Amino acid sequence: MTETIQDELVGRGNKEGADLFREWFDGLAEHAKRGEGAAYVFVMGSMAELLHVFDFPLVLPEITSLQTAVRRVADKYLAEAEDYGYSPDICGYVKADMAVQLRGGDHPMGRIPKPAIAVMTNACNTYIKWAEIWERMYGTPLFVIDVPATRQAGGQFQPGSADFERDRKYVEAQIRELIPLCEEVSGKKFDIDRLRETLKYANDMNTGWKRVLELNKSKPSLFNAVTDGTVYLGVSNNLRGTEKGSTFFKNLVEEMEYKSAHGIGTQIVEKYRLGFVGVPCYPIFRRFSEMFTEWGGNFVHSTYLNFASGGGSMGYEYDVNRPIESLAEGFLISVREAMDNMFHQDRVVISWVKDYDLDGVVYHPIKSCRTVSTGLADGRRAMMAATDVPSLFIESDMMDKRVVSEAQMKNRADAFFEGLASRREMAKISS
Amino acid sequence: MTNHLFGTWQNQSLEGIFAECRELAENADFPTVKRWRENGGKVLGHFQVYFPEEIAHAAGMLPLKMRGAPVEPTHSDSRFGSYLCSILKTSLELVLSNRVELDMFVTHPICDAARNLAAVWGRNYSYPCQILYLPQNANSKASAEYLRGEYERVKGDVEAVTGSKVTDEALRNSLIVYNENRRLLRQLYEIKRKQPWLVTGFEAYLLMTVGGMILREEHNELLKTAIPLIEARPAKRQDKIRVVFEGGFCEQPPLDLIRAISQSCYIVDDDLLIGLRWILEDIPLEGDLLMNMADAYLEKSSYSPVQHDARKPKEKMLLQRIADSGAEAAIITAAKMCEPGLEDQVTYTKALDEKGIPYFVGEFEENMTSFDSMEIQLETFTENLIFS
Numbered sequence: 001m002t003e004t005i006q007d008e009l010v011g012r013g014n015k016e017g018a019d020l021f022r023e024w025f026d027g028l029a030e031h032a033k034r035g036e037g038a039a040y041v042f043v044m045g046s047m048a049e050l051l052h053v054f055d056f057p058l059v060l061p062e063i064t065s066l067q068t069a070v071r072r073v074a075d076k077y078l079a080e081a082e083d084y085g086y087s088p089d090i091c092g093y094v095k096a097d098m099a100v101q102l103r104g105g106d107h108p109m110g111r112i113p114k115p116a117i118a119v120m121t122n123a124c125n126t127y128i129k130w131a132e133i134w135e136r137m138y139g140t141p142l143f144v145i146d147v148p149a150t151r152q153a154g155g156q157f158q159p160g161s162a163d164f165e166r167d168r169k170y171v172e173a174q175i176r177e178l179i180p181l182c183e184e185v186s187g188k189k190f191d192i193d194r195l196r197e198t199l200k201y202a203n204d205m206n207t208g209w210k211r212v213l214e215l216n217k218s219k220p221s222l223f224n225a226v227t228d229g230t231v232y233l234g235v236s237n238n239l240r241g242t243e244k245g246s247t248f249f250k251n252l253v254e255e256m257e258y259k260s261a262h263g264i265g266t267q268i269v270e271k272y273r274l275g276f277v278g279v280p281c282y283p284i285f286r287r288f289s290e291m292f293t294e295w296g297g298n299f300v301h302s303t304y305l306n307f308a309s310g311g312g313s314m315g316y317e318y319d320v321n322r323p324i325e326s327l328a329e330g331f332l333i334s335v336r337e338a339m340d341n342m343f344h345q346d347r348v349v350i351s352w353v354k355d356y357d358l359d360g361v362v363y364h365p366i367k368s369c370r371t372v373s374t375g376l377a378d379g380r381r382a383m384m385a386a387t388d389v390p391s392l393f394i395e396s397d398m399m400d401k402r403v404v405s406e407a408q409m410k411n412r413a414d415a416f417f418e419g420l421a422s423r424r425e426m427a428k429i430s431s
Numbered sequence: 432m433t434n435h436l437f438g439t440w441q442n443q444s445l446e447g448i449f450a451e452c453r454e455l456a457e458n459a460d461f462p463t464v465k466r467w468r469e470n471g472g473k474v475l476g477h478f479q480v481y482f483p484e485e486i487a488h489a490a491g492m493l494p495l496k497m498r499g500a501p502v503e504p505t506h507s508d509s510r511f512g513s514y515l516c517s518i519l520k521t522s523l524e525l526v527l528s529n530r531v532e533l534d535m536f537v538t539h540p541i542c543d544a545a546r547n548l549a550a551v552w553g554r555n556y557s558y559p560c561q562i563l564y565l566p567q568n569a570n571s572k573a574s575a576e577y578l579r580g581e582y583e584r585v586k587g588d589v590e591a592v593t594g595s596k597v598t599d600e601a602l603r604n605s606l607i608v609y610n611e612n613r614r615l616l617r618q619l620y621e622i623k624r625k626q627p628w629l630v631t632g633f634e635a636y637l638l639m640t641v642g643g644m645i646l647r648e649e650h651n652e653l654l655k656t657a658i659p660l661i662e663a664r665p666a667k668r669q670d671k672i673r674v675v676f677e678g679g680f681c682e683q684p685p686l687d688l689i690r691a692i693s694q695s696c697y698i699v700d701d702d703l704l705i706g707l708r709w710i711l712e713d714i715p716l717e718g719d720l721l722m723n724m725a726d727a728y729l730e731k732s733s734y735s736p737v738q739h740d741a742r743k744p745k746e747k748m749l750l751q752r753i754a755d756s757g758a759e760a761a762i763i764t765a766a767k768m769c770e771p772g773l774e775d776q777v778t779y780t781k782a783l784d785e786k787g788i789p790y791f792v793g794e795f796e797e798n799m800t801s802f803d804s805m806e807i808q809l810e811t812f813t814e815n816l817i818f819s
Contacts, residue, residue, distance in 0.1 A: 087776070125546070125771065152559060170573050375550050
């Protein structure tokens with residue numbers, strides 16, 4: 001009986017996540033086939049809760065772009081965009097999407113519908129530059145939701161303060177301006193009860209995501225934050241504010257609670273608990289992960305799971321009795337959390353060292369994304385000054401194979417683990 | 432405290448003024464800032480592109496435009512990764528190498544890299560290091576009120592650093608100084624547009640760029656001295672192509688590159704140091720002054736790749752700049768690794784292609800010392816235009 005439960009539960013999240021991901025792409029292809037447009041949104045503040053009220057299918061171009069890398073065809077897409085005129089030194093996601101648009105939506109996972117509306121935050125400035133491309137290509141209406149984030153390290157404005165209320169009101173005013181635009185583009189009236197419904201689903205997902213991340217403090221850890229975590233992250237973004245997303249996260253919590261209670265870890269014997277800072281190396285996704293797992297290193301947490309979930313990881317719960325006001329508050333707090341996990345990552349990582357009992361931290365800045373990567377070297381210095389946890393700093397890219405030097409990365413990873421092993425031996429001797 | 436931090440330009444010929452400006456612009460030890468501090472003054476360093484300097488000025492601080500410098504990033508290199516623009520590294524280098532000492536640092540969410548600076552700076556210094564969240568939704572009805580609140584917040588932080596209140600009277604006086612400064616810069620640019628043979632793009636840039644390193648009162652005096660001398664110059668019109676230079680909104684091209692372009696073209700308009708000229712009209716001196724400043728930022732302002740405003744599509748704004756200045760061609764540049772600049776290069780060139788306006792595309796880095804091939808290409812470009 002126990003074995004049957006275990007068979008059903010363990011690995012369910014990965015399987016369901018993969019199925020839902022395929023379903024999401026298939027749904028987009030159906031929309032494209034019917035010539036219907038979609039809402040183009042981004043992972044850090046998608047506003048899915050509101051857009052679902054108007055039945056927009058959601059395209060997340062960061063995810064469609066990274067899939068070209070995972071499927072090892074990104075180089076062709078990047079080359080097409082560069083032939084069009086884009087520099088090798090700009091974001092690879094932008095270029096892959098540009099090539100998808102130039103190909104009329106052609107993507108290795110199916111056809112992508114054109115943008116009927118684009119909604120973005122300022123969490124990444126490139127979001128705005130990216131959307132300006134669709135504006136020029138198709139005349140797509142753009143809406144930037146400007147989210148004022150942390151002004152100074154450790155100085156987040158807290159709910160109840162005048163400064164916070166000023167920021168919240170600004171976000172709320174913008175949401176109220178976005179609603180009529182959505183009505184105009186979709187031809188559907190805003191229904192506040194439907195918003196309440198999507199907020200409830202988003203609450204399930206936020207609280208579930210937070211719980212799943214907390215459960216990975218278990219020893220051994222329950223999932224690999226870089227590989228398994230990316231599957232869960234995909235659902236948290238693609239299905240945000242939906243019933244399927246809600247069910248997925250309830251199931252995932254159930255699976256992780258079970259694994260934690262029964263001491264079931266990942267498929268490796270966990271020797272080293274690692275933190276990951278940055279964006280995964282998608283062009284060699286599997287090999288990248290193996291560079292660490294083959295030494296018994298498991299990523300127990302990742303800033304990526306925090307910022308690329310738009311801060312959903314902090315588990316904010318909307319108050320459905322005041323939906324718009326609460327949406328503004330939750331959006332502000334969550335997107336700000338996403339930004340803090342990029343700009344002030346040192347504080348996050350230092351807290352993990354104790355909370356997740358880390359043996360090491362891997363920093364992976366990438367050429368394509370200056371939002372995430374600019375402050376990592378300095379953040380690492382701060383982390384090293386505050387803790388005695390070793391770290392590895394390797395640069396590559398999340399899209400462009402030309403700047404991914406696999407052999408060199410592996411050498412660095414090997415040396416890092418040799419250092420960790422020797423450190424552990426020394427500790428044994430001295431104790 | 433003296434307003435004359437620069438001073439050596441006084442009692443000089445026009446050529447002498449240009450020479451003094453160049454010397455100051457190239458001096459990475461920032462002697463004007465040192466002089467200010469020696470007299471007990473406090474300094475607010477603000478990263479590109481725009482900062483409401485009036486607030487710091489009204490508090491008695493020296494607002495210093497942090498826009499990189501011709502220095503090697505020997506200390507700051509270890510704080511950053513590989514794929515970044517130079518200005519980010521050299522700006523931090525200035526403080527890490529003690530060339531410049533600050534009492535407060537402010538950056539803006541202008542680009543993915545620059546918005547990291549408050550955190551990087553803050554990990555290395557104990558004085559206030561923050562982001563002024565200039566609105567990225569310039570089209571919301573709530574943006575001006577929000578921005579007013581941001582200015583109020585910054586004012587409070589500046590007051591905490593200086594220990595003195597910024598009164599309405601002090602702010603009004605600063606607005607008078609800055610309104611005059613922007614008027615004088617508009618006058619200088621008007622000469623560039625209408626009689627570019629009187630002042631080269633390089634010379635005009637020298638006059639403008641020192642403004643970010645001295646008090647605006649002195650800069651006003653400098654401009655009020657230089658502009659009449661320019662207007663009285665016995666220079667003759669030459670057979671040069673009139674161009675608009677685009678791509679200097681943040682990291683600045685090396686002075687010698689601007690000089691080289693000025694030798695073969697008339698730079699009749701540009702976006703160099705656009706933050707100094709961001710506000711296009713006088714800011715009103717009555718009523719709620721911070722609201723007036725916020726309103727001017729949003730409603731009476733120029734354009735750049737780092738601000739999205741549905742009313743100001745960048746390619747249309749460039750075409751307007753070309754038309755208004757009577758330019759025949761454009762030089763479309765971007766700093767190396769500058770994401771917004773490189774992205775808009777494509778936007779601009781497609782728009783210019785559609786309109787049949789000739790353009791030259793290039794990339795630069797502030798510390799470039801050799802651009803022979805760019806110079807030759809540019810000469811070929813201008814010769815082709817002249818003889819076509």
